[in-house]
Amino acid sequence: MELPRIIARRADGGWMLEMEGLAPAYVRRLSEAAECGRALMKAADAPGADQGVQLKVDLGKELNRRIKASTQATVDAHKAQLQAAAELRRTASALKSQDMTGRDIAHILGVSPQRVSQLLTQPATGG
Incomplete structure (x- = not known):
């Protein structure tokens, strides 16, 4: 079973969390996103939420591309x-x-x- 996905996007100095079937939620810090999203999903009885969640950060096409490239460059350098x-x-x-x-x-x-x-x-x- 695939873990439920949370998509985090920057909003108002924090992060807006989007989860399938649930209203968006706001957290101040990205480090709080996975736990907050998992708690909301568990409360809504979302399938798989008790096993954990996937957190995907979406910063837009250009920054996502740069993050992927820099991460790959680090792996290649190692x-x-x-x-x-x-x-x-x-x-x-x-x-x-x-x-x-x-x-x-x-x-x-x-x-x-x-x-x-x-x-x-x-x-x-x-x-």
């Missing part, structure tokens, strides 16, 4: 960082297999000797 870290571990391991010291590896990679030690003790997975 994935790239994980891949870069895995590649750094693999490279440190390859340098170590050439009988290089930790200090030499640190100098080559531009990291501290302590970081080289961490890289060499972590599994070279990912990416």
Whole structure:
């Protein structure tokens, strides 16, 4: 069963909540929206409200697009960082297999000797 949906839109310094089959409700803070909407839905015996609700924030086409793009950019950056870290571990391991010291590896990679030690003790997975 899909959870009931609440759509929150900015209104008068707060948020107007729209819920199917119920009159709109106003909350001052977005952090109050899900609980307020769920309580109203439970009071109206809306199906599924006792399991929780979905809160969707609608700020208009342009801001919604920008939020989606910035959130995706953050996810992509995190994935790239994980891949870069895995590649750094693999490279440190390859340098170590050439009988290089930790200090030499640190100098080559531009990291501290302590970081080289961490890289060499972590599994070279990912990416």
